[in-house]
Amino acid sequence: MICATKTTTDSRMSFMPLKQAKWFKRPADQWLKYIIAIHFSPEYGSAYWLNKAKELGIDPIRDINTIEDLIIFGPMQEDDLRRYPVEHFIPKAFFDFKLDMILGETSGTTGKPKVTAYKFDEFYATFVDYFRYVAEVRNFNKGGNWLWVGPSGPHIIGKAVGHVARRMGSMDPFSVDFDPRWAKRLRPGSMSAQRYLEHVKTQAIDILKTQNIEVIFTTPVVLKELTLSMSETDRLRIKGVHYGGMPVNKDDFRMFKKEYFPNAVHISGYGNTLFGLCLEIEESENLDLDYFPPGPRMILQVVSTQDGTTPSKNRLLQHVDYGEKGQVVFHRLDESFFIPNMFERDEAIRIKPTKLVKSLGIELDGARNPRLLNGIDKTVKTGLY
Numbered sequence: 001m002i003c004a005t006k007t008t009t010d011s012r013m014s015f016m017p018l019k020q021a022k023w024f025k026r027p028a029d030q031w032l033k034y035i036i037a038i039h040f041s042p043e044y045g046s047a048y049w050l051n052k053a054k055e056l057g058i059d060p061i062r063d064i065n066t067i068e069d070l071i072i073f074g075p076m077q078e079d080d081l082r083r084y085p086v087e088h089f090i091p092k093a094f095f096d097f098k099l100d101m102i103l104g105e106t107s108g109t110t111g112k113p114k115v116t117a118y119k120f121d122e123f124y125a126t127f128v129d130y131f132r133y134v135a136e137v138r139n140f141n142k143g144g145n146w147l148w149v150g151p152s153g154p155h156i157i158g159k160a161v162g163h164v165a166r167r168m169g170s171m172d173p174f175s176v177d178f179d180p181r182w183a184k185r186l187r188p189g190s191m192s193a194q195r196y197l198e199h200v201k202t203q204a205i206d207i208l209k210t211q212n213i214e215v216i217f218t219t220p221v222v223l224k225e226l227t228l229s230m231s232e233t234d235r236l237r238i239k240g241v242h243y244g245g246m247p248v249n250k251d252d253f254r255m256f257k258k259e260y261f262p263n264a265v266h267i268s269g270y271g272n273t274l275f276g277l278c279l280e281i282e283e284s285e286n287l288d289l290d291y292f293p294p295g296p297r298m299i300l301q302v303v304s305t306q307d308g309t310t311p312s313k314n315r316l317l318q319h320v321d322y323g324e325k326g327q328v329v330f331h332r333l334d335e336s337f338f339i340p341n342m343f344e345r346d347e348a349i350r351i352k353p354t355k356l357v358k359s360l361g362i363e364l365d366g367a368r369n370p371r372l373l374n375g376i377d378k379t380v381k382t383g384l385y
Helices: 028-039 047-056 067-073 092-100 120-138 156-167 180-185 191-210 220-229 232-236 250-260 355-359
Strands: 101-105 115-119 145-149 174-176 213-218 240-243 265-272 276-280 290-292 298-303 325-333 338-351 366-372
Touching (some): 028 067, 028 325, 028 338, 092 115, 101 120, 115 120, 120 265, 174 191, 180 191, 191 213, 213 220, 250 265, 276 298, 298 366
Parallel strands (some): 145 174, 145 213, 213 240, 240 265
Antiparallel strands (some): 298 325, 325 338, 338 366
């Protein structure tokens, strides 16, 4: 029988450290078996995956023992996350605890937005305490005022930022809200796109000029615009920069670190609403951006693009060697949501965890310098987020 434990969303509580999360440091295959047992329980499982097992004629509880066995599902049907109600994916075991669920929607970069949910303990460990865990290692600013420039909701990043700031000893962040879905509809370089960006930037600069801001959290595109209007004094008092929403390229990263915000600790994030957050755990001498997921609830793989970028069952086993580039594939193994074999729009270099990364209990593969796949970067709209 699946036992669902109620959590609490009271932000005044002292939450357990990431390393005490039930999935942290668990062997990946062991955690996978646990998640499969939940989602494919005939009585308590999720309707979508029970129907999928019947459709494929498989018994996942019997047939899936390792991450490699996930191939029997084939590529995740991305449109199914747009087509069905969110309850279709949540195990029935947690239906009585929906008050503790955090909903998130994607920004619609590849089409109609997709929807997901997290139990609050999953949300907190994945998006909040993982940052705190890495921030302590990196000596990221504590207690300083934050400025967040980005979407509030329904994107998960906007729901997490207040918790993250408070977890770092700060008060609720100063915020400038924008709608990334609307920004994506504006033709790049058009007057309307420039006016919208100017509207966002003007609000942010006003906060930076009137408030004692020490930490900036925003997307690389927005940050680049802000630097053009910030005084040197304002830039030099920034002690922390956190990047999210979209990957930052190496050239911009070098400029932000060395020229614009030399007094800040810079931590970049890579991930999305559906899967969670990978973080840049240690600085690279070459300013490479190396990201690692807090496995085993989030597993990242890099597969070959030799046969193209169309998702296929065969490609799921075509893992590139360490140091080689390929397409990113994510697996999400949460009690609330199970998403295997999702081909992402990004390419990256497969990397091993370093000695420092392993010392933190993170032992799964990471991704270096993710960016939009060649070809898809001409068709995908990213805008401000």
